[in-house]
Amino acid sequence: MQNSLENNSQAVHLWDYDVILEKIGYGKTQWILLIISGLLTITSVAAQQSMSIIVIASQCEFKSTQAEKGLIMASCVAGLFFSTYIWGYISDYVGRRKVLLCGVFASNILQFVLMFVTNIWMFNLINLLVGISIGGVSAALYAYLSEFNTPKHRAVAINYSTMFVSVTAIYVPVTAWMVLSANWSISIGDFVFRPWRLIMLISLLPGLIGGLILLRFPESPKLLLSQNKINEAIQAVAWICQFNRGKPIQDLLNCDDFMLKSEVNSEENSMDNIPSCILSKIARATVPLFHKPHGFYFIISNLAVFGMFFSSNGMQFWFPEIVNRSSEAFNDSSTVCEILSEYDTKAENSTLACSDHISSKTYIDNIIVGVAFLIGFSIQGTLINPLGRKNVLLVALIIATFSGFCLHFFGNRTAVLVLFCLYILLPGLSISIMLGAIVDLVPTHLRGKAVSFCMSLGRLGIIAATNLMGLTLQPYCNITFAICTFVLFVCVILVYIIPIRRSA
Known part of the structure; x- marks a missing residue:
């Protein structure tokens, strides 16, 4: 009986996550995740930058003053300021993928609602909530992306993901130019839908596409290991291997069974207690x-x-x-x-219409x-x-x-x-x-x-x-x-x- 147990223990190979990721190799998982990261980044940044165009296109409809334009541009950023740091801790507790999906889909829904808001103060309030939602994307994205890459590729992946901020700086004025060059309006009772409202739809679309693709991906195996969820981490690693190499992880490792080493999770980052203690x-x-x-x-x-x-x-x-x-x-x-x-x-001296x-x-x-x-x-x-x-x-x-x-x-x-x-x-x-x-x-x-x-x-x-x-x-x-x-x-x-x- 004792010999049988020893043989079983020897049959189970213990692997470090980064080593097994290196063995799987860079492939479709990492490339598609980089594209997802870019799409989420475009939506996250466009939600903020597009306001600089929207404040001009909406100034007659909202009758906005210069100070009110400043508030419109700051409202989404304010949401990010209040939420990003907290979202980062929540992502350690509930998972990076969940925070990313909740953040991007919540911001998409709020941006869609924002298209139909006619009151400037309600517009600012919903835009603040958009920023709070996007804070989840901002907090969890780079951690999620890096944890699917080996140490050798992490810095490069994050660098290319960051470059999508520059892509957004081109995407926003180009798409706004295309939309606002048309002079049309649709009246629905007292509400008039004008072209500038479509800018918000165009801003949310990359994130919507990225979020839908992300649904196929598992949670970060590295985070699962830090939470001592070994079996879920093994399933996630098996998914990466199947997606990258087109074969089971056992065939790649030449073993019937394997285990992953747990990640050390420092006590100060631990969130095992109830979430209400998060602020303290x-x-x-x-x-x-x-x-x-x-x-x-x-x-x-x-x-x-x-x-x-x-x-x-x-x-x-x-x-x-x-x-x-x-x-x-x-x-x-x-x-x-x-x-x-x-x-x-x-x-000030003009009597012409706005x-x-x-x-x-x-x-x-x-x-x-x-x-x-x-x-x-x-x-x-x-x-x-x-x-x-x-x-x-x-x-x-x-x-x-x-x-x-x-x-x-x-x-x-x-x-x-x-x-x-x-x-x-x-x-x-x-x-x-x-x-x-x-x-x-x-x-x-x-x-x-x-x-x-x-x-x-x-x-x-x-x-x-x-x-x-x-x-x-x-x-x-x-x-x-x-x-x-x-x-x-x-x-x-x-x-x-x-x-x-x-x-x-």
């Missing part, structure tokens, strides 16, 4: 981020990321409005603020910014290793600060577009480098929380910038630009102080 758990787990020896530099890094989001994304959200206002009156002698001032004066027309230049300039982001990501990747991360950061932020300063004086059409591209692009690209630097600053078990906390604070920067510009751009244009530029200058000083390793 999050608070306790966050406090170590501010302890010595990394606490001081972690705080400075967060302030730098806040400033980068504030200046880059804040200006990017208002860029369509700025270009649209200045497109008709633009000449080669007046600065941006002078043209905006002339526009405001004419608007206009929600968007010029072709608005779409073209925003497409150029999106293409610049794609090119910038490619160039940045080639510069980091030879120049070092800190040097690349400092040069990018100094050039962006100088570009913001020059916007006060330049009037040439091409020069202004180039300055805006540099002003928006360079701090935006710097964010990804800063996140990598923050990962190096803190211990391994705190890195996930550090990045989530930093991204949440960055979104707070977007909320602050969009509302500030909504209140001050019209009467105090030069002061508004000066504030954003000064924030970037402070970022230069903060980055200079932070000890950043030359390369990752």
